[in-house]
Amino acid sequence: MGVTTARDASWSLDALSPGDRRRVVDALRYVGRDLHHRSFSVSSDRRELLWQEMDACLQLAERLSVTVDSGAAVAPLSDSTFRPCTVITGASSGIGAALARSFAQHSEVLVLVARRQDRLDELAAELAQSAAARVVAVALDLNQPQAVDQLLGRLAANGLWVETLVNNAGFGLRGSFEASSWMQLESMLRLMVEVPTELTRLVLPEMQRRQQGTILNIASLAGLIPGLPGSTLYSAVKAYLIRLSQSLAAENSGSGIRVMALCPGYVHTEFHAVLGVEQRMQRLPGVFWMSVDQLVRWTERALQGRQVVVVPGRLNRLIAALAHYLPLPWANTLSAAFSRRFRSRP
Numbered sequence: 449m450g451v452t453t454a455r456d457a458s459w460s461l462d463a464l465s466p467g468d469r470r471r472v473v474d475a476l477r478y479v480g481r482d483l484h485h486r487s488f489s490v491s492s493d494r495r496e497l498l499w500q501e502m503d504a505c506l507q508l509a510e511r512l513s514v515t516v517d518s519g520a521a522v523a524p525l526s527d528s529t530f531r532p533c534t535v536i537t538g539a540s541s542g543i544g545a546a547l548a549r550s551f552a553q554h555s556e557v558l559v560l561v562a563r564r565q566d567r568l569d570e571l572a573a574e575l576a577q578s579a580a581a582r583v584v585a586v587a588l589d590l591n592q593p594q595a596v597d598q599l600l601g602r603l604a605a606n607g608l609w610v611e612t613l614v615n616n617a618g619f620g621l622r623g624s625f626e627a628s629s630w631m632q633l634e635s636m637l638r639l640m641v642e643v644p645t646e647l648t649r650l651v652l653p654e655m656q657r658r659q660q661g662t663i664l665n666i667a668s669l670a671g672l673i674p675g676l677p678g679s680t681l682y683s684a685v686k687a688y689l690i691r692l693s694q695s696l697a698a699e700n701s702g703s704g705i706r707v708m709a710l711c712p713g714y715v716h717t718e719f720h721a722v723l724g725v726e727q728r729m730q731r732l733p734g735v736f737w738m739s740v741d742q743l744v745r746w747t748e749r750a751l752q753g754r755q756v757v758v759v760p761g762r763l764n765r766l767i768a769a770l771a772h773y774l775p776l777p778w779a780n781t782l783s784a785a786f787s788r789r790f791r792s793r794p
Contacts, residue, residue, distance in 0.1 A: 473509045476505045476506070476508055476509035477505070477506065477509045479505045483498045483501055483502040483505065529607060530607050530608060530609045531556055531557055531607060531608055531609070532555075532556055532557070532608070532609060532610075532611035532612075533555070533556065533557035533558065533559050533584075533603065533608040533609070533610060533611060533612075534551045534555040534557070534558050534559065534581075534610075534611065534612040534613075534614070535559045535561060535599075535603075535610050535612070535613050535614065535647075535651075536548050536551065536558070536559070536560055536561065536614040536616060537561045537562070537590060537614065537615055537616050537617035537643070537644075537647070538561070538562055538616040538617030538618060538666075539560035539561055539562050539568065539571065539616070540560070540562035540563070540564045540567035540568050540571065541562075541564075541567060542715075542740065543616060543666060543712070543715060543740060543743065544560075544562070544614070544616040544617070544666075545571055545740075546740035546741065546743065546744050547614055547616065547664075547744060547747065548560055548571060548575065549574075549575065549578075549579075549744070550744045550747070550748060551581075551612065551614070552575045552578075552579035552581045552583065553579055553580075553581075554581075555581045555612070556581060556582070557581060557582045557583075557584065557608055558575065558579075558581045558582070558583050558584070559584045559586060559603065559608070560572060560583065560584070560585050560586065561586045561588055561590070561599060561617070562587065562588075562617070563587065563588070563589045564587070565585070565587035568585035568586075568587055569585055571585070572584075572585040584606070586599060586602060590617055590638075590639055590643045591635055591638050591639050591643075595643075596643060596646045596647055596650065599647075600647075600650055600651075609651075609654050609658075610651040610654065610655075610661075611655070611658075611660065611661050611662070612661065612662040612663075612664070613647060613648065613651055613661075613662070613663050613664070614664045614666070615643075615644035615647065615648065615663070615664070615665045615666060615689070616666040617639055617640070617643065617644075618636075618639060618640045618666070618685075619636065619639070619640075620679070620682050621633075621636060621679075621681065621682065622678065623678060624678060624680070625680040625681065628681075633681055636681055636682070636685065637681070637685065640685040640686075640689075641685050641688055641689075644665060644689065644692075645692065648663055648692075648696070651663075652696075652700075652705075655703075655704075655705050656700070656703060656705065658704075659703060659704035659705075660704045660705070661704070661705045661706070662705070662706045662707075662708075662751065663693070663696065663705070663706070663707045663708070664708050664710060664747075664751070665689045665690075665692065665693045665707075665708070665709045665710070666689075666710050666712075667686045667687075667689040667690045667693070667709045667710060667711045667757075668682075668683075668686040668711055668712065668713075669711050669712065669713040669759060669764050669767060669768060670682060670683040670686050671683060671685075671686030671687035671688075671689065671690045671711060672687070672690065672711055672757075672759070672768045672771060672772070673767065673768065673771035674771060686711075689709055690709045690711065690757055692709075693707050693708065693709035693756055693757065694709070694756055694757065697756040706751065707756060708750060708751060708755070708756055708757075708758060709756060709757050709758065710743075710747055710750070710758050710760070711757060711758060711759045711760075711764075711768070712738065712743050712759075712760055712761075712764070713738065713759075713760075713761060713763070713764040713767070714737050714738065715737070715738050715739070715740055715743055716737055716738070716739050716740065738760065738761055742760075742761075743760055746758070746760035746761070747760070
């Protein structure tokens with residue numbers, strides 16, 4: 449196959465323009481995905497061969513990946529001159545911004561990633577006045593193709609490697625599953641499943657080589673309880689982040705890499721206002737709520753420990769325990785009743 453030739457041949461891409469190099473990378477990724485799809489319609493022996501070729505395509509694409517902005521190849525890993533940095537996605541507001549203020553106090557370089565340039569610049573200016581960290585604001589829509597490559601390319605071009613990754617970017621959807629457009633659902637899957645998975649996959653090898661690093665996935669209490677009606681996909685993607693964190697922590701036990709899934713309950717941010725349920729959520733008793741500053745303090749303490757799944761707040765931990773130990777029909781009934789009262793449309 450052509451793929452085998454590309455894998456085995458000793459040829460150079462140095463003479464290619466950045467645009468042509470990107471086309472090669474995109475083509476290899478396309479072929480890899482196509483081979484994966486085709487593998488489900490062939491015999492098991494043939495499937496194994498297709499998977500081998502798929503792996504070859506994707507691995508070669510990763511090695512050849514370049515940054516679109518600079519046109520330069522992503523710098524080699526394990527460069528002793530590279531400085532460690534902390535990357536926070538969805539850093540322009542809410543939990544992301546609060547965590548940025550915390551990490552700015554003990555990071556050498558803090559990289560803030562979000563779509564809104566004005567919000568990022570405002571936060572970066574604030575942190576520049578109060579923290580010693582060098583703050584880099586990267587306005588980037590992570591839902592766009594090659595956005596992760598662009599981000600990591602910029603870091604490499606600036607001599608940075610990711611020591612701490614905070615996967616926080618996300619949003620909510622209101623209403624039943626079928627009421628949301630596929631564009632909305634696909635966007636949520638891309639931003640809250642694919643992006644954190646891809647980012648983690650690409651930065652983890654360097655952490656392993658250096659035997660240090662932190663991966664903090666911002667999940668939710670919603671990922672630990674029976675799915676809330678009106679929050680179908682949100683609960684599912686948060687459950688995914690929790691399971692991903694648990695598996696990564698097990699695989700990297702003793703490696704010097706800290707993996708943690710933070711599962712907050714209700715936090716006072718603009719999240720519910722954007723979702724359009726703020727008025728209904730105000731009926732929720734104050735004991736259910738936590739401020740972002742309280743959440744940050746919980747996070748700082750938890751990162752010093754070893755617990756992988758962290759549920760901040762006594763009431764939240766009680767809810768998580770009830771969801772775990774109650775018979776599933778009872779837990780489902782309670783979740784549905786809660787959702788109808790506080791989240792669903794009147």
